[in-house]
Amino acid sequence: MRISKKICLLGDESVGKSSISTRFADDEFSDKYKATIGVKLFQKVVDLNEKQVNLIVWDIQGGKELISSPQQYYRGAHGLIFVCDISNNESIQNISYYYDIVKKKYPTAKKILLLNKCDLSEFSLTAKEAMLTYKDMFDNIINTSAKTGLGVNEAFKLLASDFID
Amino acid sequence: MNILMIEDNSLDIEIIELAVSEVNSDLSSEIKMTYIKTLHEFDEHLDKNQSLLKKQDIILSDMNIPGTNGVELMKSFKKFEQLVNIPFIFFTSSLFEKEVEDAYLHGASDYILKPESFEDNCKVIKKLHEVYGS
Ligand SMILES: Nc1nc2c(ncn2[C@@H]2O[C@H](COP(=O)(O)OP(=O)(O)OP(=O)(O)O)[C@@H](O)[C@H]2O)c(=O)[nH]1
Numbered sequence: 001m002r003i004s005k006k007i008c009l010l011g012d013e014s015v016g017k018s019s020i021s022t023r024f025a026d027d028e029f030s031d032k033y034k035a036t037i038g039v040k041l042f043q044k045v046v047d048l049n050e051k052q053v054n055l056i057v058w059d060i061q062g063g064k065e066l067i068s069s070p071q072q073y074y075r076g077a078h079g080l081i082f083v084c085d086i087s088n089n090e091s092i093q094n095i096s097y098y099y100d101i102v103k104k105k106y107p108t109a110k111k112i113l114l115l116n117k118c119d120l121s122e123f124s125l126t127a128k129e130a131m132l133t134y135k136d137m138f139d140n141i142i143n144t145s146a147k148t149g150l151g152v153n154e155a156f157k158l159l160a161s162d163f164i165d
Numbered sequence: 166m167n168i169l170m171i172e173d174n175s176l177d178i179e180i181i182e183l184a185v186s187e188v189n190s191d192l193s194s195e196i197k198m199t200y201i202k203t204l205h206e207f208d209e210h211l212d213k214n215q216s217l218l219k220k221q222d223i224i225l226s227d228m229n230i231p232g233t234n235g236v237e238l239m240k241s242f243k244k245f246e247q248l249v250n251i252p253f254i255f256f257t258s259s260l261f262e263k264e265v266e267d268a269y270l271h272g273a274s275d276y277i278l279k280p281e282s283f284e285d286n287c288k289v290i291k292k293l294h295e296v297y298g299s
Pocket residue numbers: 011012013014015016017018019020030031032033034035036037060061062063116117118119120144145146147148
């Protein structure tokens with residue numbers, strides 16, 4: 001039997017949520033930015049030791065503002081992927097904002113943080129400091145690059161593995 | 166840019182109409198709205214002369230239309246070769262997992278929750294213009 005799980009992506013505009021979803025689902029990447037409006041769905045089956053998990057990825061439009069009733073998007077999520085852009089300090093600091101929206105509603109959902117665009121820059125001091133605070137909030141923190149593919153499949157596999165035991 | 170909105174709620178139409186004129190004056194854009202309010206009206210366009218449908222850049226559809234639902238509308242729309250590539254976008258006031266999945270399974274381009282404030286409606290229109298406008 002195959003199980004299906006809803007995974008939501010959260011984070012600022014332009015941090016790479018759609019790029020990560022596309023890299024995961026289709027193994028593709030584009031340098032062109034096309035803003036997500038509302039939510040886009042991606043789907044892929046992850047194989048784990050002879051078990052299969054169907055991940056339905058909800059790639060939700062980024063930014064604090066436009067999401068007028070965020071709970072409608074996140075409702076029923078089994079896993080939450082927070083994404084920031086390591087070359088953009090504000091996006092790193094804003095992670096705590098997204099975390100606060102969902103932490104009470106989804107205490108049991110697995111939460112991982114992706115430090116995306118690792119191909120672009122080194123970690124700034126702000127980034128390093130923020131990581132110290134985030135270490136205890138997330139089940140995992142993973143360096144990713146949607147561009148090179150670094151860490152992307154690992155992140156989704158890690159989430160999926162949580163659903164089969 | 167031509168947007169066809171399938172929407173039976175006059176209040177929602179009024180808000181979008183206002184938001185579009187705000188955006189048009191802000192961006193000096195020329196977004197032109199057309200509204201279809203009933204299934205009957207939609208079917209008529211589909212059955213007879215599709216000229217109005219063909220010239221749209223996007224379709225913005227509610228999910229709840231008396232007598233049918235948005236996904237069924239989209240399926241009948243996308244049956245036509247000359248219409249299949251026009252992005253069909255859902256713009257609804259509630260969001261249910263199965264409905265969203267169903268919509269994407271049948272070729273939806275986006276799925277947007279109707280914002281509450283006028284300002285946020287303007288932002289949605291701006292984003293639609295940015296992504297689909299040229
Ligand atoms: N160099 C580099 N660029 C990236 C990476 N991930 C995304 N990008 C680029 O960053 C821009 C934004 O990426 P998106 O995936 O659209 O960002 P998003 O988070 O989905 O943005 P919204 O839909 O507005 O919330 C695009 O131009 C991508 O090509 C990455 O890992 N490395």
